[in-house]
């Protein structure tokens with residue numbers, strides 16, 4: 001009897017223990033998805049970096065993707081002999097951060113379980129002129145790191161050894177207490193030590209050792225002004241490109257592309273990107289708008305000096321698309337210099353068996369206008385389906401920017417079109433319109449369907465920036481000058 005009671009008690013305890021383990025196990029699975037053979041331990045510890053080593057036993061918590069970066073194309077991190085930080089590491093190991101084959105920073109760390117190295121919130125930002133990192137003060141007391149920066153023909157060099165969260169926290173003159181000026185380190189391969197930091201420059205790469213914290217910044221020599229390059233045709237108002245970096249530059253042709261497609265049709269469009277600067281560029285392309293109609297064949301282009309590469313975009317108009325005018329932009333950005341060029345893509349979708357058509361044309365003299373002025377447009381509407389029999393239609397005219405924002409919309413006009421109807425309309429360009437390219441859309445509604453067409457125009461901040469007008473003014477001035485000189489000579 002007593003034996004039986006003991007047995008029941010023992011079975012009860014075992015069942016209870018199994019139940020607790022089971023619940024904890026399910027719980028751990030829900031939290032982390034961790035599954036490990038080490039059952040008794042795994043059930044209560046997560047594996048946040050998903051390397052199969054529960055956090056409790058993991059000296060390095062983190063993955064490459066956890067590092068917040070800017071200006072880095074291909075971040076890789078090696079730890080000791082391992083080609084990635086996935087896993088756990090023991091004792092002194094060298095950690096190296098690379099962008100492709102280029103070393104960005106390195107340090108040797110004593111990996112241990114009491115002070116786990118955590119890559120959450122780690123930042124590494126690189127540009128032509130600086131490297132900035134924040135590692136949440138995780139280097140141990142006798143550990144230091146080295147920062148590397150490609151020498152971009154620097155005249156000045158400044159090191160800041162404080163835990164900052166952005167490069168902008170560095171003083172422009174390198175005069176803050178934790179800042180060290182290393183102007184004399186440039187081209188000095190023997191090295192200079194100052195404030196515990198040692199700086200080397202082999203002419204190509206600048207390296208500074210013994211950093212506890214943040215950043216290294218160079219200031220490029222002011223380059224001699226280059227021969228003024230002719231403004232590339234079709235890249236928008238002149239004047240804009242002169243504010244950008246002289247070292248990196250590129251053009252995209254065309255800067256606006258218009259495509260007319262029937263519903264269900266597809267077409268490939270191609271852009272040429274030419275590197276017109278003095279450095280290699282890495283272009284990434286971002287699509288804004290037209291996500292349902294256009295797909296990029298590639299999103300990244302590496303272009304050497306003077307080289308031209310092409311980018312294809314495939315346009316497909318699903319048969320259910322409403323006839324109309326669709327706009328979007330492609331932003332080409334050089335990840336090294338941050339330089340951007342935008343191009344506009346305008347897709348006019350038509351119905352194959354349309355009974356009605358419309359065309360919109362802006363006369364040449366209204367193609368470049370000032371904000372607050374009027375543009376004139378010639379609208380032609382054709383009754384194709386019921387030629388000769390008047391059809392009642394509604395006409396809407398609006399101005400749209402490349403982000404599909406309507407700046408102006410006229411009220412709907414009701415018209416009867418027998419065969420063809422031509423109209424001229426004056427459309428106000430709002431005074432607050434920023435300089436840029438715009439689309440004037442004419443949309444005609446008949447029955448339960450629509451037809452639309454467009455033309456583009458540019459709003460300039462000042463007509464003096466129009467290269468054509470500038471050229472004309474110079475020409476007129478020259479003619480007057482020579483006429484005056486000739487007359488003087490005759491006298």
Ligand SMILES: [Ca+2]
Pocket residue numbers: 047048049050051052053054055058061
């Ligand atoms: Ca882990």
Ligand SMILES: [Ca+2]
Pocket residue numbers: 049051053058059060061062085086087088
């Ligand atoms: Ca790990």
